[in-house]
Amino acid sequence: MTTTGTRTTAIALHGVHKVFGESSTRVEALAGIDLDVGAGEFVAIMGPSGSGKSTLLHLIGGLDVATSGTVAVGGEDLASLNDDQLTMLRRRKIGFVFQAYNLVSVLTAIENVALPLIIDGIAESRANERAGRALDLVGLGSRPDHRPGEMSGGEQQRIAIARSLVAEPVLLLADEPTGNLDSVTGDQTMRLLRRLVDEEGQTVIMVTHDARDAAMADRIVRLRDGRIVEEQTLPPVKSGADVLASLEGLDAPEDAP
Amino acid sequence: MSVRHAILGLLAEGPLHGYELRSAYENELVPQSRLNAGQVYATLDRLLRDGLVHHEVVAQNDRPDKKVFALTAQGRDELGRWLGHASKVDLDLRNETFLKLMVARRLPEGDWRGVIALERRGAFERLHQATQARARADRDATPLSITLLLDLAVLKLEGLLEWLDRCEEALGKETP
Amino acid sequence: MKWSYSLRELRRRPLRSGLTLTGITIGVAAMLSIAITIETTRRAYGDMYTTLAGRAALEVVAIGDGGFDAALVDQLSGTDGVAVAAPVVQMPAVMIGPKGRLVVMVIGIDPERDTAVRDLKLRAGKALAPGGAVVLLDAAFAAANGIGVGDDAPVITRTGGVRLTVCGLMEPGPISAFNAGAVVVMPLSTAKKRFGLGDQINSVQLVLEDDDRANAIRQAVQTSLPDGLSVRPPAARADLVRDTLLSTEQALQSFSIMSLVAGAFIILNTFLMNLAERRRQLALIRALGGTGKQVQWWLLREALLLGLTGTAIGIPLGWLMSFGMLGSMQTLMGVKLSAPVPGVMPFVAAAILGPVMALAATWVPARRAGREPPLNGLTAAAGTDAIESVRRWPLVVGVICITLMAGICVILVGEHLPQRSNEKILPAGMALLMIGGILVMPYLLMPVLRMVVWGLGPFMGFEGRMAARHLDRRRVRTALTAGVLFVAIVISIGFGNQIRSNLRDMDTWYERTFVGD
Incomplete structure (x- = not known):
């Protein structure tokens, strides 16, 4: 891992390009991205559809390979890894949360959460123990034996988050995590991610088009046409009362006589 | 917002003197707001004049006498009428961002993109504060009045941000 | 990955798994009962000639x-x-x-x-x-x-x-x-x-x-x-029994192989259906850090489970079926046959065959599924799959199979080979012809389908056109389904003919009896 100041860098992207297709069908999805994300940081990637935000997430997650430039996760340059090594990176260093939850319908909550560990060849008892802890963390410790079909969308997404955490990854990648949820369960999901950052020091990179979700992050990166057009670091939050005090319009207006 | 009717509402719960009225407004009715004393007494005077409240003087031993205000039957009717009618929807469309965009769009050197970016940063900053304050409100058993105001703030900011996206798209089409 | 997970996947689609299971069971049972019938009949003939010979050296x-x-x-x-x-x-x-x-x-x-x-x-x-x-x-x-x-x-x-x-x-x-x-x-x-x-x-x-x-x-x-x-020597005449039984054995063995091939195609067909539905799930396993090999093994294990179960049901069923078959053989050959002789080899072969058949049918698609980049499955909308591209190799392999079969026919008709070797070649040739036919089918199927659609166009209505479009979209599976039907028809026609000719023989005998009276 590289260290910048006191904070370690979770990911570092330099001059990243991604091109799909050839000649006449050629599309440059990413046109030179430079981005550093520190450990324990919560970054939201925003942008209109087709801006390359999902592609960026896939490159960071080792699901796709950059055409040029370097993508380093935990100090490891992904370009130097073969397919099996990329698989190992996804297995041990990255947790994915998808819009459609992507739980395995025939497995129970705890089995879904334990899946990455089972894939990694960890003994079932040990895997279940860790999966149980991850379920506790998302507040579903009391329902380990329910199947996804028996749970609400919000609960399913929390199970998916528990699954993404169970291998204690360097990085949690979320792709429109509230896209299939109503606004109340969406808020709960976002607060859970925020809490993981604040209390567990988890690094989270999230793609979203929802301003309210993006506002939960520490930093917003705005993409357009494969380029970062804007970056905004959001100031730390004051107490609730301070926030309220800073909102104008609450003072009583003068009544007309 | 009508301070006049808010005072009628507070007095409907029981007689109060001026200071009590003011603190009930500031702490319970509209949290974190400020109501100046002059405004309270001016409003009370008008209510007395219109016969909506009456007052009696209560003598106190060690302090000056105080006036205790109470609702008249007429005042109760007025309060009922207010609650029973729809408020005028608070829809102030003449906001400053809009004005800036319209100006920037007309000027040859006008950087409307810069305006949008700045306004958006500001909105995001406040939304960041509001969403997290709202999240904490749920955790810390904050009074309902506060959580409802925070919800209003979050939704308004979200609306503003979405509107900025639309402005960006529409203006982008106009001047590619 | 636990075996019980595979079992649960199979139970999720009971009908489809049941169909696959039936395919394997029938294949194994047919193979076993036919092997037992052939062995028992041979032995009966052997005994027959030895006793008949008496003192003759x-x-x-x-x-x-x-x-x-x-x-x-x-x-x-x-x-x-x-x-x-x-x-x-x-x-x-x-x-x-x-x-x-x-x-x-x-x-x-x-x-x-x-x-x-x-x-x-x-x-x-x-x-x-x-x-x-x-x-x-x-x-x-x-x-x-x-x-x-x-x-x-x-x-x-x-x-x-x-x-x-x-x-x-x-x-x-x-x-x-x-x-x-x-x-x-x-x-x-x-x-x-x-x-x-x-x-x-x-x-x-x-x-x-x-x-x-x-x-x-x-x-x-x-x-x-x-x-x-x-x-x-009379004992050696037992070898000649093989020649006596040759045509019947060939028919039976061809049937046995056709059952296996049909079973394998049923497995392949339902397996492809599963794969299309489970693209997202498989991609997920890859995204969570599963290797291509793990995905492949996970899929093969489901086929293996079905293969083992089908074998477990197919072996007793085949044993029971052999009683019925021996009865028919007795009528057909005019030989008194004993109860089935349970040799060890047919059982061993059947026990190996079921799982091997299931694995062989699913190996290639499972391997391809394991190699697919996870992103394809994750980004595809749920439940949709791309139009299956028809590749060139099945056409080539299919044409080679059919050519080989044609060659075998020429050799057999020309009697260039000792008669004994026919017995082994003919069933293999049948299998080649069937596999070739099924592989070539997509290329013939689509033009035929289009012609039918064109011809029926005005009468088909919207639903008909939709159905044709859908069949066209899933070419491989459509061809496989047509292939399975084709095999079923070949089997029914073949067996129907054999039964009909037996019945005709019987009729002739009876007619002669009445004439004789």
Whole structure:
């Protein structure tokens, strides 16, 4: 891992390009991205559809390979890894949360959460123990034996988050995590991610088009046409009362006589 | 917002003197707001004049006498009428961002993109504060009045941000 | 990854898994029952010929167990070292007894010469007289069917029917042991005349002056024999049984292989359906850090589970089916067959075959699924799959298969190979033809489908066009389904024909009987 100041860098992207297709069908999805994300940081990637935000997430997650430039996760340059090594990176260093939850319908909550560990060849008892802890963390410790079909969308997404955490990854990648949820369960999901950052020091990179979700992050990166057009670091939050005090319009207006 | 009717509402719960009225407004009715004393007494005077409240003087031993205000039957009717009618929807469309965009769009050197970016940063900053304050409100058993105001703030900011996206798209089409 | 996860995946689609299971079960059961039937029938024939031979050290038979000219008997009698040459005819027949139709084997012998070959001890009645319209029956067989000395014995063969009289009943012995006692022994001359055999006989049994010289005599006899005839020890005649049974065995083995191929295609078909539905799930496993090999193994394990289960059901089922098949064989071949002989090899083969068939059918698609980049499955909308691209290799492989089969046909028709090897080549050829046909089908199917759509266009309506579009979109699966139907039709037609021709034979026999009456 590289260290910048006191904070370690979770990911570092330099001059990243991604091109799909050839000649006449050629599309440059990413046109030179430079981005550093520190450990324990919560970054939201925003942008209109087709801006390359999902592609960026896939490159960071080792699901796709950059055409040029370097993508380093935990100090490891992904370009130097073969397919099996990329698989190992996804297995041990990255947790994915998808819009459609992507739980395995025939497995129970705890089995879904334990899946990455089972894939990694960890003994079932040990895997279940860790999966149980991850379920506790998302507040579903009391329902380990329910199947996804028996749970609400919000609960399913929390199970998916528990699954993404169970291998204690360097990085949690979320792709429109509230896209299939109503606004109340969406808020709960976002607060859970925020809490993981604040209390567990988890690094989270999230793609979203929802301003309210993006506002939960520490930093917003705005993409357009494969380029970062804007970056905004959001100031730390004051107490609730301070926030309220800073909102104008609450003072009583003068009544007309 | 009508301070006049808010005072009628507070007095409907029981007689109060001026200071009590003011603190009930500031702490319970509209949290974190400020109501100046002059405004309270001016409003009370008008209510007395219109016969909506009456007052009696209560003598106190060690302090000056105080006036205790109470609702008249007429005042109760007025309060009922207010609650029973729809408020005028608070829809102030003449906001400053809009004005800036319209100006920037007309000027040859006008950087409307810069305006949008700045306004958006500001909105995001406040939304960041509001969403997290709202999240904490749920955790810390904050009074309902506060959580409802925070919800209003979050939704308004979200609306503003979405509107900025639309402005960006529409203006982008106009001047590619 | 736990096995119980695979089981749960299979249980999620009970109908589809059930269909796959049925395919495997039928394949395994057909293969096992046919192997048992063939083995049992061969053994019955072997026993039959050995008992029939009696004291004869050599016998002359036609390759394929057909008939040959009786004039040879005299030539053989004159051969140095041959004491007696006894001609024998044999043919399956039906005898009408008091208790109904009896499937029997008619043995025609020369009453005088035959005493040198075997002793026919009589329990009752008289011995055969040359040229008489009389028969000998096994005493136990006659008693069991309520027939006594002096009774009428109407006998019908493929070539004619005749009313004979029972002249005597034999003690258990060489001939009566043959065909479990269901034999009708009659004078050779009578059999030839009454059944219109002309001067054809089936074998000549040679009793030698000195059995120690058997090898030398065999060589001497062989050189004097015309083409198509062979001299050998009676025990070796068991080998000839194979030739006797050849066509039936080929039909059965072809059926057995077709069942396996059909089973494999059913598995492949449902497996492809599963893969299309589970793209997202498999991509997820890859995204969570599963390797391509893990995904492949996960999929193969489901096929293996079905293969093992199908085998477990198919083996007992095949054993039961072999009883029924032996019954049919008995009718078809006119041979009395014992209960199925459970050799070890068919069971071992069946136990290996089921799982192997399931794995073989799913190997390639499972491997391809394992190699697919996870992003494809994750970004595809749920439940949709891209239009299946039709690749070139199945066409090439299919055409090669069909060409090979054509080559085999030429070789078989031209009789360039010893007859024995046909037995192995023909079923393999059938399998090649079927696999080739199914592989080529997508290329033929689509133009045909389009023609049908074009022709029916005005009458099909919107739903019809949608259906055609859908079939076109999933070409591989459509072709596979058509392939399975094709196999089913081939099997039904093949078996239907065989049953029909058997029935026709029966009809002919009955007609002759009534004419004879």
